[in-house]
Amino acid sequence: MKLIMSIVHKDDERRLVEALTGEGFGATTVSTTGGFLRQGNATIFIGVQDDRVSQALQLIRENCQTRTQLVNPLPPVAEPGELYMPQPVEVQVGGATVFVLDVVQYESF
């Protein structure tokens, strides 16, 4: 058994969970925050038998878009009176960041 941990954009969360549950996958979502952008995203945990991992990954691929977002870099340390004009930079986010972990034991009481 594997645990798929998938970090996705908030706007893709609902569609992905519906697609997963529609195909009989169990899924749990947690609201999370990206360390770089400090913006809300969603982490979806999917416990899955080994022979269904590729199907779950395909659903993630199909339901998560790549987006570009503008970020203001942190200002450099400035001397008093110095003016800092931030230049936003574009970063590409997603479709999804996915970790597939081995499950040592699974119980459901």
Ligand code: 2BA
């Ligand atoms: P964030 O940490 O908010 O990162 C958002 C996007 O910013 C990243 O998209 C990447 O394109 C860019 N980025 C991140 N760190 C950067 C840096 N030091 N310099 C320049 N650009 C940087 P994704 O790679 O698609 O990641 C989307 C979200 O997935 C991340 O949001 C984070 O929540 C999670 N994530 C990505 N890699 C991870 C990892 N190795 N471990 C844990 N979570 C991760």
